[in-house]
Amino acid sequence: MKKQFFDVMIIGSGPAGLNAALVLGRARKKVMVIDEGRPRNAVTHKTHGFLTRDGISPAEFRRIAKEEISVYPSVSFEADTAVSIQGTDGHFEITTEKGNSFSGKKVLFAVGMKDQPLDIPGLHAVYGKSAFVCPYCDGWELRDEQLVIINKGAEVMHFAPVISGWSNRFTICTNGPDELTDAQREELQRHQVPVFDSPIQSIESHEGIVQQVVLEDGTIIPCRGIFFKPELVTGSDLPRDIGCHITETGMVVVDDFGKTSVQGVYSAGDATTRMHQAIAAASMGAIVAAGINNELNAEVWKQND
Structure with a gap:
């Protein structure tokens, strides 16, 4: 059987990858979306701030998106993990964990970010239930509650006034x-904000709802919610492997249309920005897809001169 060759291969099917697939499908491009199906936001029960989808579960969001994309037959999905990439603009080849191989003209990394292991005892049990990373996503649900903010340094001074719009009853633990x-x-x-620098001994909770934070010096801080700064790394090493420029914080360097430092390779979504919101990622996916499509069309146009 003849091996399939795609216009665009998309690694990742979060909001960025899915919206890119939608735009490219509507532009009549042959697209392969490769994703292992283990998104970072799987720990959360609801996605917020996405117009017409506020409160939807991440799994349901993906189901609806794939259902809508299925109208466009040039888009295919592969439930697998991309493990290697090679090639140059016009002919890239991606190999997957299951041993499959896909070839295409352009590559879009929509690989997102992933959490490093949570090293605070008890944090894993409440993450996505009463401990969150973004108040724009989950602040409404914890409005006026007693909160603990786990962060330190200059970022605390940014976060404190931001979180005060949802609740002014918060304590900072710098761990x-x-x-x-x-x-x-x-x-x-x-501003009457308590700050404790004793390391956190444990987070005590019941059925995922935090009850109190216990510090090593014996301090007990009752609370009903937590916001913390996670340690993140890029969701895949493939952008680095192919030669994309990566910042010190692990983000893929792109221009306004998602172009990386490698010709023919693009990136969109959380791996390229600190604005980690589903609607922002989807927007970037659409913009980058349009840029890819324009480049593909221009290449064909020039070939026919």
């Missing part, structure tokens, strides 16, 4: 040295 300046500590004191 070790606070990395704050004297001026920053004084600012938090003026």
Whole structure:
């Protein structure tokens, strides 16, 4: 059987990858979407802030998206993990964990980010239930509740005024040295924000709802919700393997249309930005897909001159 050759191979089927597949399918491009089906947001029960889909579960979001994309027969899905990539613009080849091989003209990495292991005892049990990373996604559900913010340094000074729009009843736990300046500590004191730098001994909860945070110095902080800064890495090493420029924080460097430093390779979604929201990722997927499509069409146009 003749091996299939695709216009675009998309690695990842989160909001960015799915919206890109939709746009490219409507542009009559032959697309393969490769994804293992283990999204980072699988720990959450609901996705928020996405117009017409507010409160939908990540699994249901993907089901509806794939159902809509299925109208466009040029888009295919493969439930697998891409493990290697080679080639150059016009002819890339991707090999998967199951031993499959796919070839295509362009590559779009929509690989997102993934969490490093959570090293605070008890945090895993509440993550996605009463402990979250983004107040724009989950702040409404914890409005006016007693919260614990686990963060330190300059990021605390950004996060504190942001979270105050949802609740002014919060305590900061830096889980070790606070990395704050004297001026920053004084600012938090003026706003009556307690700060504890003792390491966290455990997070105690019941059926996923946090009850209290226990520090190593014996301090007990009752709370009903947690916001914390996760340690993230790019969802796949393939962008680095193919030679894409990567920032010190692990993000893929792209231009306004998702072009990486490697000709023919694009990236979109959480792997390219710190704006980790489903609607932002979907928007970027659509924009990058249009850029890819324009490039493909221009190449064919020039061939026919």
